[in-house]
Structure formats: C-alpha cells, structure tokens
Amino acid sequence: MVRKTVLLVAALVFVFVASTGVVNAQSARDYINIVGSSTVYPFATVVAEQFGKTTRFKTPKIESTGSGGGFKLFCAGVGVEYPDITNASRRIKESEFEKCRQNGVNEIVEVKIGYDGIVLANSKKAKPMKISRKDIFLALAKNVPDPKGGERLVGNPYRTWKDVNRSLPNIKIEVLGPPPTSGTRDAFVELVMEEAAKSYPWIKTMDKKAFKEVAHTIREDGAYIEAGENDNLIVQKLDANPKAFGIFGFSFLDQNGDRIQGSFVDGVQPTFEAIASGEYPVSRPLFFYVKKAHIGVIPGMEGYLNEFTSEKTWGPEGYLADKGLIPMPDAERMKYRADVSKLRVLTALNNQ
Amino acid sequence: MNKDDSKANKKVEKRTIDIVHQGLAKRYRAEGRFKFYGLAAIVMSLLCLAILFISIVGNGYKAFRQTYVELEVFFDPAILDHENLSAANYSGLVKSTLRKMFPEVKGRSEKRELYKLVSPGAAFQLRKMVLKDPEIIGRSISVWVPADDDVDMLIKGYFSTDAAENARRLSDKQLAWIEQLREQGKVKKKFNTTFFTAGDSREPELAGIWGAAVGSFFALLVTLLLSFPIGVAAAVYLEEFAPKNRWTDLIEVNINNLAAVPSIVFGLLGLAVFLNFFGFPRSAPLVGGMVLSLMTLPIIIIASRAALQSVPPSIREGALGVGASKMQMVVHHVLPLALPGMLTGTIIGMARALGETAPLLMIGMVAFIVDIPRGFTDPATVLPVQIYLWADSPERAFVERTSAAIMVLLAFLMLMNAAAIVLRKKFEKRW
CATH class of the missing domain: 3.40.190.10 (Periplasmic binding protein-like II)
Known part of the structure; x- marks a missing residue:
C-alpha cells in the first residue's frame, strides 16, 4: 500500500506541477x-x-x-x-x-x-504525353458530354486515352491522384476540371450547383485511383508501372526528374521557368x-x-x-x- | 441359427475394427492436413514478417552512414570578426573554402552549383568549432563536413547518371567535381551520428530522430506515471474489494469496451477536454501522454485483473486465516504475486502507446519541431509521427531515413516486448 500511495501521490503532484508549468508556458x-x-x-x-x-x-x-x-x-x-x-x-x-x-x-x-505547379506525370520509361485540359476532363470526370453529340451528359465511356483523343496513345486510362481531402485535389479540380468544363457553353450556363456537380465529380470506376496524401508513394508506383499517370505537386517532379516526366498540358511542359512565367496553366x-x-x-x-x-x-x-x-x-x-x-x-x- | 448368430457377431466385431482400420488412414491424413494448415499459417506470417524486415532494412541500412567531404578550412580573421563570433558569416567561410579548392570555377551560376556540393549544415559546424575554441582563427584545419543530400544519394548509388542533364539533380559539372574530390580521397562515408543526435530538419543530411525520441520518452513517462498507478488501483479495487452488483458489472463492460475504442477517438477527447476545456498547450508531450494514458488504461486494468485472478484463493485464505486484515492480505500477499503479470500488461500497453500516431494528430503533435524538447510542455513530436512526416517529404534522401527511423522504432518495441517476456519468465509462479 505504501508503494502505491507514494506512486499515486507522485502522480498527483506531478500533474499539479505540470499544470502550473502549463499556465506559465501559456502566459509567455x-x-x-x-x-x-x-x-x-x-x-x-x-x-x-x-x-x-x-x-x-x-x-x-x-x-x-x-x-x-x-x-x-x-x-x-x-x-x-x-x-x-x-x-x-x-x-x-x-x-x-x-x-x-x-x-x-x-x-x-x-x-x-x-x-506551386500541379503536374500530370508518368515514368521516364514511357513517352511524354501531350494533352489538353479538355482531354484530362473527359478522361477523369464521372459524367461527360455525350460523344455522339447533343447537350447531355452520359457516364464516362472512355477506356483508353486514344478513346478521348485520337492523337493520344492507345493505353488504358490509369491515373493516381490525391483524395478529396487534399488541397492539391481542390486546386486540380479548380484549375483543370472547372476550366475544361467551362469550355462547353451549355455546361458553363448551368446553375452553380449543377456545374459543380459536373466539374467536381471524378469517375469512380477504377480509372482514377485515390493514392492517399503521400506523393512519394505515387512517384514509386509510377516508376513501377510505366502505363500509369500521377497527379501531384511540382516539387515532387523536381526531386525525381531522373525517374518521372511531366506531361505537356495545353502545349507547355511543367518546368520551373514555364510555371514562373505563368505559361504553364495549372499553377496556384x-x-x-x-x-x-x-x-x-x-x-x-x-x-x-x-x-x-x-x-x-x-x-x-x-x-x-x-x-x-x-x-x-x-x-x-x-x-x-x-x-x-x-x-x-x-x-x-x-x-x- | 446359432451358427448364424456367432457368424453375425463375428462379422459385427470384425466390422468395428474394420471401420476403425478403414477410417484410420483417413483420420491420420486429416490430422496431417490440419498440421500442415497450421504450419502453413505460421510460415506465411513469418514470410510476411521477413519481407517487411528485409524491405525496411534494405531501404534503410544505408542511412546509418552519411557522405562527408573534407574541406581545408582557413579560419580567415578577415571573415571572423572577434567582436561578434556567433553572428559571423560562416557560410561565406564555407564558400571561400570551396572556391579555393576549385579555383577554375568562375561565374555566378557555376559558383552556386559548387556551393551546393556541401550541406548548409557545414556553416553551423564551423560556427560551433569557432565558438568552442576561438584560438583556431587564423589557422588552417581540415574539417569533414556533411555532403549535400543529392551528393549523398549519388555516392550511395541511388541516382543514375545517364539521364539527361536537366532531368538530374546534379549537373555534369557537379559530377566532375565530385569525381575529382573522390580521386583526392576527400569524399568518405562515415557513421551518421547526426541521425541519432539531431532534431528534425528539412535537410535530410541534418535530420535526426533524437528530438522525436525525447518527445516519445516524455510522453511515455507521463503515460506510465498516470496509467500504471490508476490502472493497478482500479484493478485491485474491482477484483478484491468491490461488491459484485449491477454497477460493477456495468463498469466492467465499459472497461472492456474502452479497450476496443479506436485510438483517434481518444485524440478527439483529448482535444475537447485537455486543450479546449483545460487550456493545456498544443503539441506538448504532457497532453500527448495524458491522451495515450487514456488509451492504455483499459489494457492495464484488464491485464492487472487477470493477474490478480490467477493468484490462487488459498493464498488469500491462508493470509486471512493467520489474522491478516483484508488490506494486509492484498498488499502483503496478493499484490506481490500479481505484480509480474501487471508489469507485463503495462509494458505491452506502453509498447502500443509508443507506436500510436492517430490520437496525437488531434492535439497538434504532428508538427515540424527542430529544437530538442527540454520539458513536458515544450512542443514535441514522437517517433511514429516523425516517420510519417519524413515519408511525406519530397527529398529522395528522406526515403532511406524513413526506413532507418522505422528500424529504430521497431528496435524499441522489441526491447519493450522482450523486457515483458523476461519479467514474466523471471517472476512468474506456477501453481
């Protein structure tokens, strides 16, 4: 009992001393x-x-x-x-x-x-891709304008990049990117998806809520893979899978330039100079x-x-x-x- | 009839043994299969563990050595003003030393590339040397300073040099200089003491785990001081003194439930109660320890109660029989016998607390903290959080440091679990 009492008293004294210390720490x-x-x-x-x-x-x-x-x-x-x-x-x-x-x-x-630039990048083992923001929107949105024409939305029918745009390579769409909780995702949606959605006049004139619904909803059929907040992990996965693309901040491309390369977006490659001059469109x-x-x-x-x-x-x-x-x-x-x-x-x- | 009967009897007898014999092989096979499944399960888990260890050690063992560059530093009295030594231009000293080693380097951008070969920590190191012994001013001394993390990665073989120049972290010129230094024997890998003595840094070559280790120590000390006495007292009361009624049943159910509550919930509780209500500081190991002790308390109570239950009733009856009071019986006889089990439970609970990050996220211990914490209210972080922060850093050199930090954390966990086993083996009594 003696030992236990001593321990208890010690703990109480400790908490007391610590909390007075806390008050001091708070005041200065x-x-x-x-x-x-x-x-x-x-x-x-x-x-x-x-x-x-x-x-x-x-x-x-x-x-x-x-x-x-x-x-x-x-x-x-x-x-x-x-x-x-x-x-x-x-x-x-x-x-x-x-x-x-x-x-x-x-x-x-x-x-x-x-x-800060946001890049779409892939492994150096593959060729760099030249893509427009509209292509990215068509490849990643959950609902896209009907490819057969007409002003209506259909569930995303595109399987390969070539389906989206004939000039793009014939490989399956596979993009690793940040989850909705991430600031990078917010910026990506705003700078790429919204901009591209605005290029359709009939989507642009939708009311605010419906427009957000179209521009902010990313497809969930496995073509876009939420890879968590860890951009290093995305870089490693891209290195292992040359067919996949990743979305992350420019500093990770900068640090891993020997393994991955940034795709040309609207004709501009994400380089330090291009982002600084404002030529590269996806920067915040x-x-x-x-x-x-x-x-x-x-x-x-x-x-x-x-x-x-x-x-x-x-x-x-x-x-x-x-x-x-x-x-x-x-x-x-x-x-x-x-x-x-x-x-x-x-x-x-x-x-x- | 008779004949038939005996025949039938014989047949039946024979049949039983036949059935036994017939089924025997099958039963042995089933047993063999069952054993095989068990063995396979063990082999599988060992294999996974081995893969985990191999990948972590494979990624991390190189982090224990760091590349250093030898500089012939002339402690120039013109740069080092005697009046104000602590604020002198030490990075200028490093730069002039590098320029002297490579006199052919001209032009601003080329010089900048040259300066990037050594870590920004070199200036701090020279500053420390001068402040320790101002006598060295005016003399030339050869000093081993840490190389920049990109150079370190190159020397360790993580960078391929055949990529195009603009895609590499190091330019052709820088590669040539490094090669030249290598030939002169001025580049060497040494044991990375910084890793064990420094706090966090954004320069991988200057980053260390000591700050996080001290933070973990303070937090766990608080956890131990709070949860062990409270846990043992609660267990002793519930097991030895409490009446068995609905209330104690309710408490028991609740304690068991608490042990299964996800740890993030305790973090939210800590945020609401300790920070918002009591106004304790954010990021302090004191609060971290308190949150972790909430989490370990149920584990300790459950383990302690199990330890008390395993003390045979004859001990209690014997003590009461020779005239001990109930408290004397508990303190003199039951508690000492149950203590090893309680300690084991406590150590396992503490090991769990050591590896916990989720509850600390809510109370601000996931933070960049360079200074080594010196008390319970200094801002601090803990080992698993440090691992998480490094894993998220863009610099390539942090990959191996992350693995190295995991190795250190695993070493602590194994040490604690081994201590629990040793304690149990040493003091355990079988009845």
Missing part, C-alpha cells in the same frame, strides 16, 4: 506557432529552420493541418494560445474572414509567397496569413517575416526555389515585401 510563449496547408509546409519549414539556426530565437513550430484546418485554428481568437501564422494553398475565404472578425481577429496581413498561388496583434508579443515574429520575404529566401535564386517553390515576378515580390514591412492589413477580400 517564446516560439512562433504556425499551422496550415501541407503544400506550404515543406517551404515554411525550411524558412523556420533557417530562422531558428541563424538567430537567437527558438525555431518556430509548424503543424501541417491543411489550409481549412489552419484557418479554423488561426481564426479562433487573439492570444498566446492561438496560432500566430497560418499557411494556405488558396486565398482566405469570405466565410473564414468573417469567422476571424467574429472572434476578434481583425488585423490580418496577407503574404503571397510564390506559386501559395499564401500565409499573419495575426498583426501578435507581432511584438511573440518574440521573433518580425524576424521570421523578414527572413521569409528576403531575396535570399523567396527570390529566383533563393533557397526556397531550390526546394521547388516557384517565385513570384520581381514586381509582385516587391509589393508583398512592402506590405509586410508596413504590416498592411487585409480589409476586404475583393480588393485585388
């Missing part, structure tokens, strides 16, 4: 707390690490919660228990902005950091959002912002470019750097 957090998109995560972490190793501040903590999850945490309120920065692979939505305001997060600084901006009220409260915030927006970081020859981030054009970089140094807050969403 000495590291930056960052949440948000898993697409921005590989870039933000490099900056955080560089910042932590070259300054006297602690390395910021970065959680990969997804863009939506990040905004949810970020907009929960002002104070040390809430995150200081959230990363996002899309702009903040009206509803999220509203939520922030309701919780007293009125001053948010928006920083665009660069672009990446952002992070800063809570102005936390600047000056959490140590190191100014330093982190300065590190992120300096040329050696996000410039064309900066270390983020080495990690596969596509830098913004010079003028845009200047604008956002100026915004950051002045801490210009976001007032309304339709100001751009």
Whole structure:
C-alpha cells in the first residue's frame, strides 16, 4: 500500500506541477506557432529552420493541418494560445474572414509567397504525353458530354486515352491522384476540371450547383485511383508501372526528374521557368496569413517575416526555389515585401 | 441359427475394427492436413514478417552512414570578426573554402552549383568549432563536413547518371567535381551520428530522430506515471474489494469496451477536454501522454485483473486465516504475486502507446519541431509521427531515413516486448 500511495501521490503532484508549468508556458510563449496547408509546409519549414539556426530565437513550430484546418485554428481568437501564422494553398475565404472578425481577429496581413505547379506525370520509361485540359476532363470526370453529340451528359465511356483523343496513345486510362481531402485535389479540380468544363457553353450556363456537380465529380470506376496524401508513394508506383499517370505537386517532379516526366498540358511542359512565367496553366498561388496583434508579443515574429520575404529566401535564386517553390515576378515580390514591412492589413477580400 | 448368430457377431466385431482400420488412414491424413494448415499459417506470417524486415532494412541500412567531404578550412580573421563570433558569416567561410579548392570555377551560376556540393549544415559546424575554441582563427584545419543530400544519394548509388542533364539533380559539372574530390580521397562515408543526435530538419543530411525520441520518452513517462498507478488501483479495487452488483458489472463492460475504442477517438477527447476545456498547450508531450494514458488504461486494468485472478484463493485464505486484515492480505500477499503479470500488461500497453500516431494528430503533435524538447510542455513530436512526416517529404534522401527511423522504432518495441517476456519468465509462479 505504501508503494502505491507514494506512486499515486507522485502522480498527483506531478500533474499539479505540470499544470502550473502549463499556465506559465501559456502566459509567455517564446516560439512562433504556425499551422496550415501541407503544400506550404515543406517551404515554411525550411524558412523556420533557417530562422531558428541563424538567430537567437527558438525555431518556430509548424503543424501541417491543411489550409481549412489552419484557418479554423488561426481564426479562433487573439492570444498566446492561438496560432500566430497560418499557411494556405488558396486565398482566405469570405466565410473564414468573417469567422476571424467574429472572434476578434481583425488585423490580418496577407503574404503571397510564390506559386506551386500541379503536374500530370508518368515514368521516364514511357513517352511524354501531350494533352489538353479538355482531354484530362473527359478522361477523369464521372459524367461527360455525350460523344455522339447533343447537350447531355452520359457516364464516362472512355477506356483508353486514344478513346478521348485520337492523337493520344492507345493505353488504358490509369491515373493516381490525391483524395478529396487534399488541397492539391481542390486546386486540380479548380484549375483543370472547372476550366475544361467551362469550355462547353451549355455546361458553363448551368446553375452553380449543377456545374459543380459536373466539374467536381471524378469517375469512380477504377480509372482514377485515390493514392492517399503521400506523393512519394505515387512517384514509386509510377516508376513501377510505366502505363500509369500521377497527379501531384511540382516539387515532387523536381526531386525525381531522373525517374518521372511531366506531361505537356495545353502545349507547355511543367518546368520551373514555364510555371514562373505563368505559361504553364495549372499553377496556384501559395499564401500565409499573419495575426498583426501578435507581432511584438511573440518574440521573433518580425524576424521570421523578414527572413521569409528576403531575396535570399523567396527570390529566383533563393533557397526556397531550390526546394521547388516557384517565385513570384520581381514586381509582385516587391509589393508583398512592402506590405509586410508596413504590416498592411487585409480589409476586404475583393480588393485585388 | 446359432451358427448364424456367432457368424453375425463375428462379422459385427470384425466390422468395428474394420471401420476403425478403414477410417484410420483417413483420420491420420486429416490430422496431417490440419498440421500442415497450421504450419502453413505460421510460415506465411513469418514470410510476411521477413519481407517487411528485409524491405525496411534494405531501404534503410544505408542511412546509418552519411557522405562527408573534407574541406581545408582557413579560419580567415578577415571573415571572423572577434567582436561578434556567433553572428559571423560562416557560410561565406564555407564558400571561400570551396572556391579555393576549385579555383577554375568562375561565374555566378557555376559558383552556386559548387556551393551546393556541401550541406548548409557545414556553416553551423564551423560556427560551433569557432565558438568552442576561438584560438583556431587564423589557422588552417581540415574539417569533414556533411555532403549535400543529392551528393549523398549519388555516392550511395541511388541516382543514375545517364539521364539527361536537366532531368538530374546534379549537373555534369557537379559530377566532375565530385569525381575529382573522390580521386583526392576527400569524399568518405562515415557513421551518421547526426541521425541519432539531431532534431528534425528539412535537410535530410541534418535530420535526426533524437528530438522525436525525447518527445516519445516524455510522453511515455507521463503515460506510465498516470496509467500504471490508476490502472493497478482500479484493478485491485474491482477484483478484491468491490461488491459484485449491477454497477460493477456495468463498469466492467465499459472497461472492456474502452479497450476496443479506436485510438483517434481518444485524440478527439483529448482535444475537447485537455486543450479546449483545460487550456493545456498544443503539441506538448504532457497532453500527448495524458491522451495515450487514456488509451492504455483499459489494457492495464484488464491485464492487472487477470493477474490478480490467477493468484490462487488459498493464498488469500491462508493470509486471512493467520489474522491478516483484508488490506494486509492484498498488499502483503496478493499484490506481490500479481505484480509480474501487471508489469507485463503495462509494458505491452506502453509498447502500443509508443507506436500510436492517430490520437496525437488531434492535439497538434504532428508538427515540424527542430529544437530538442527540454520539458513536458515544450512542443514535441514522437517517433511514429516523425516517420510519417519524413515519408511525406519530397527529398529522395528522406526515403532511406524513413526506413532507418522505422528500424529504430521497431528496435524499441522489441526491447519493450522482450523486457515483458523476461519479467514474466523471471517472476512468474506456477501453481
């Protein structure tokens, strides 16, 4: 009994001491707390690490919660228990902005950091494919315009790429891609499927809900395989199966250029230069959002912002470019750097 | 009639033994088949285990060695200002050293390619050397610094050099420089100590598992301190003191149910109760340990109750018979005999907690954390989460590091399970 009592008392004392420690830790957090998109995560972490190793501040903590999850945490309120920065692979939505305001997060600084390309790639053992966004839509949508003509939708009848377009190779459609929970999937649907669907005037004029239904629903008969969030796995599968294609972020193509190749989309190959110049059509901006009220409260915030927006970081020859981030054009970089140094807050969403 | 009778009798007798003989071969065959199925099942599972181990070890064993490059560093007093040594331009020192080794390299882009041969960690290493011993300023010392992860992959044979130049991570020039360094004996693979001493990093050659291991240690310590005493106390009360009625039945059913609840549910509970209600910090091993102890508690209670049940009633009766009180009977006699079984259950529960990621996702322990946690409220991550994060990184060199981290985690799990077996063998009493 003695031993047990001692253990119990020890546990209770421990919990008590720990929780008082918690209160202390809460009242003075000495590291930056960052949440948000898993697409921005590989870039933000490099900056955080560089910042932590070259300054006297602690390395910021970065959680990969997804863009939506990040905004949810970020907009929960002002104070040390809430995150200081959230990363996002899309702009903040009206509803999220509203939520922030309701919780007293009125001053948010928006920083665009660069672009990310989404590629359709296959193994180097096969030939590169030249495809249009319309072909991709026809190959992957659940319901497509009737190939016999007429303004109606039929279940996707295409089995091979050649069925979709005579100039494409005669191999079975097999695409490994991200699941609906992924930000890459959102961007892919928006940039490829929606754009292609809009090219049919009668689909474009549908009401909003019906249009989404057509453009956002991917076929479920085995031609599109949801390969999970792990892009490395997709790369390995493509290497093993030269007939398959994969959809993922440009940085994975950049790292595995000796094994896989990007397909030409609308005549442009996904290269660093083509995405940077905006020629390659499937690319999206990446952002992070800063809570102005936390600047000056959490140590190191100014330093982190300065590190992120300096040329050696996000410039064309900066270390983020080495990690596969596509830098913004010079003028845009200047604008956002100026915004950051002045801490210009976001007032309304339709100001751009 | 009589004859017939005896005949019939004989026939019947003979028939029985005949049936036995007839069926015997079949029954032996059935037994043989049954044994074969069992054996096949074992062989199958062993085979799967072997494939798992071979693929993990095959992918990961190279990560324990890292490529280093020898640099002849002149600690230039012009670069290293005595006033402010910690903020001096150490990457400039690395760059000037590389330029001196390859004087023929001219032009901005070519120089940039040259600088990419060594890891950004080289500058941190030189900084550490200078801060430790400022006397070295002004002297030339040869230093082995980690090579960049792309160079490391090339030396380990993961990159094929016959791809077109723009499809490779390393250009033709870089390959030529590496070849030149190799001929001079300035490239060497050494034991990768960084992997065991560093925290996470986005540079594969600087990434290590120590941060995650410390995080796991803190979280499991919390789990042990909470779940073992509470679990044992609950088991002892339920088994030795509680009256048998509807309420205790209800509690028992609930404990058994809790043991089968998916772990993500405990994560949601932790988020709602510990973070949102009590306001504990996110990403802290303290909260991680508390969530994991919720998960291990039912396992420990069930194992402890089984251990208490296996103590024969004669021990209890004997103790009561010589005048011990009920509490003395439990504490002096039953508990010491049941303790080995309880410990085994605890260790198995802790091993399960060590491999758990799902509940930690909800409380923010899936995060990029470079600094080694120094306390229970510092942000931390744990070993399985580190594996998950590395598996998701684009850099090729993280593939082998992922496997290496899995090997380390498996080693810990085996160690814990072996400890459970040893404890049981050593203290177990058979009745």
